[in-house]
Amino acid sequence: MADTSVKVDTATRDLLKKLAGDRPIKDYLAVLAEKEEREQALNTATATFRRVLPEATLERFDADFGGLPPVKHDTQAA
Template sequence: MADTTVKVDTATRDRFAAVAAARGQSVRAYLAELAIEQENQVKLGRATTEFREALARPGFLENFDRDFGGLPTSEQHSSSRAA
């Protein structure tokens, strides 16, 4: 992949460099990872919105319970983690 230049003020550059160094990464690697993390956050936000919209549709939860046996209880979730 070709390199490019991004212009930021020196304070921002220094902050990125400090965070990258603390993580044992180059600024390039840190920014690449940060971009992926932020893309994932955008996708998670969209998925959350779509899930909430689905839950609001009439009959959605009832059909889910019928087809999949309902959501696990907090006790089931805790015991599956312990296993």
């Protein structure tokens, strides 16, 4: 896949470099994007389970396993 560039301020660039450690920033961003994609899929699944499962089932699941994670609302959705 061809590389491209993204403009970020220097503070963001410096933070990304720090978080990436020894990895190239582009590799770190690829991993970060995959994690976010999984997080969004889990968030969708959680919301679906909460919508379709009976309340008694959710309460029992909460009691036995600590419950489904809360649905995270994307504050940066377009």
